[in-house]
Amino acid sequence: MKFVLAISSLLVSTTLFAQEVPTAPTKPSKPLPTLTETQNIDTVMTEKAQAAIKKNAALQNQAVSAASHDGVITLQGSVENKEQEQSAIDSVKGIAGVSEVKSELTIKKAD
Numbered sequence: 021m022k023f024v025l026a027i028s029s030l031l032v033s034t035t036l037f038a039q040e041v042p043t044a045p046t047k048p049s050k051p052l053p054t055l056t057e058t059q060n061i062d063t064v065m066t067e068k069a070q071a072a073i074k075k076n077a078a079l080q081n082q083a084v085s086a087a088s089h090d091g092v093i094t095l096q097g098s099v100e101n102k103e104q105e106q107s108a109i110d111s112v113k114g115i116a117g118v119s120e121v122k123s124e125l126t127i128k129k130a131d
Contacts, residue, residue: 061088061117062088062089062090063088065088065091065093065115065117065118066086066087066088066093068112068115069086069087069088069093069111069112069115069118070085070086072111072112072115073085073086073095073108073111073112075111076107076108076111078103078104078107079099079104079107079108079111082097082098082099082100082104082108083097083098084096084097084098084099084108084125085097086112088118090119091117091118091119091120092118092119092120092121092122093112093113093115093118093120093121093122094121094122094123094124095108095109095112095121095122095123095124095125096124096125097125097126098125098126098127098128099125099126099127099128100127100128101127102127105123105125105127108123108125109121109123
């Protein structure tokens, strides 16, 4: 009888402690951007990068272009020297959303 009473007490106490504790509701996470949204972001970033290069006086008359993909700006074309290459990089690295700038710029050789 003591054994049955002990088991009953154990079951009652386990049931009381095993009740589910309510948890705070979680905020819905922001959905991942769709392919179209990503393409639009890339297009906007490319346009901003092209505008920044065009405004840069050090890059006037230089063939420099920019493309964006997933926050990475890639610079292509050619410049006269390393200073112009760095100026191109500096022009685009401050654009909102840019995580990295890759330079594929070539430096023209002096004649």
